[in-house]
Amino acid sequence: MLNISNLTAGYGNTLILDTINLKAAAGEVHGILGVNGAGKTTFFKALCRLGPAFSGEVSWQGAPLSPAGMGYLPAEPYFYPYQTGQEYLELCSHRNPGFRIDKWNGLFQLPLKDLTETYSTGMRKKLALLGILAGGYQVLLLDEPFSGLDLESTEILYEILEELRRNGLCLLLSSHIMATVRQVCDRASYLSEGQIQETFDKDDFPALEQFVKTKIHDRTKAAWAEIRKPS
Ligand SMILES: Nc1ncnc2c1ncn2[C@@H]1O[C@H](COP(=O)(O)OP(=O)(O)OP(=O)(O)O)[C@@H](O)[C@H]1O
Numbered sequence: 001m002l003n004i005s006n007l008t009a010g011y012g013n014t015l016i017l018d019t020i021n022l023k024a025a026a027g028e029v030h031g032i033l034g035v036n037g038a039g040k041t042t043f044f045k046a047l048c049r050l051g052p053a054f055s056g057e058v059s060w061q062g063a064p065l066s067p068a069g070m071g072y073l074p075a076e077p078y079f080y081p082y083q084t085g086q087e088y089l090e091l092c093s094h095r096n097p098g099f100r101i102d103k104w105n106g107l108f109q110l111p112l113k114d115l116t117e118t119y120s121t122g123m124r125k126k127l128a129l130l131g132i133l134a135g136g137y138q139v140l141l142l143d144e145p146f147s148g149l150d151l152e153s154t155e156i157l158y159e160i161l162e163e164l165r166r167n168g169l170c171l172l173l174s175s176h177i178m179a180t181v182r183q184v185c186d187r188a189s190y191l192s193e194g195q196i197q198e199t200f201d202k203d204d205f206p207a208l209e210q211f212v213k214t215k216i217h218d219r220t221k222a223a224w225a226e227i228r229k230p231s
Pocket residue numbers: 011016034035036037038039040041042043
């Protein structure tokens with residue numbers, strides 16, 4: 001079980017996340033949802049201590065989990081330009097020497113001999129994804145893992161997530177696409193105003209969609225009335 005308790009995070013004096021509590025089981029894919037700016041990336045970065053000020057406790061299977069014990073896939077991965085894909089993956093697999101780069105690259109068939117600066121947006125995403133798999137982590141934080149992927153790679157990522165779930169990993173995953181959430185998540189938490197407003201089980205995802213629609217409708221109603229008003 002991944003147990004995040006009392007996570008508070010922010011930038012300078014600005015509080016972004018206030019006392020977040022979240023539990024996710026081994027073998028669970030847990031969606032982190034919310035509007036642009038709700039704090040999903042801040043949540044992941046705070047867990048990895050990559051910028052935002054952080055307080056709280058994180059444990060995995062009953063023992064404290066350090067930031068280095070989580071694999072983080074950023075929404076826009078960054079690589080050193082003068083590094084080949086192969087060199088990057090070799091670096092990532094240092095903590096997990098049994099990882100077979102050649103076998104896993106059979107899924108995406110990236111040109112690993114090429115410099116990463118020649119990679120397209122989708123290729124960078126796939127390389128970063130292989131990188132966190134190479135790390136052999138039990139807990140993965142995936143920030144919009146599907147953005148930038150073509151249709152085939154999207155299907156492959158579905159297969160990878162299923163394999164990771166079968167292997168008992170715990171995944172927190174942000175996405176803006178409801179169809180993706182429906183397909184891959186076992187549960188999903190909705191972030192708003194710095195807090196988890198509600199957590200939905202898979203069976204309750206229709207209620208989640210209704211919850212989001214109602215929120216949007218309430219927020220845009222006044223704006224639409226203004227737009228439609230004759231000037
Ligand atoms: N480096 C930073 N310094 C100050 N404020 C920041 C910084 N990064 C993000 N923020 C603020 O933190 C809040 C949450 O941003 P965050 O990127 O976590 O949202 P998000 O839910 O991931 O959004 P999106 O769906 O657009 O990716 C926003 O108000 C944003 O302006």
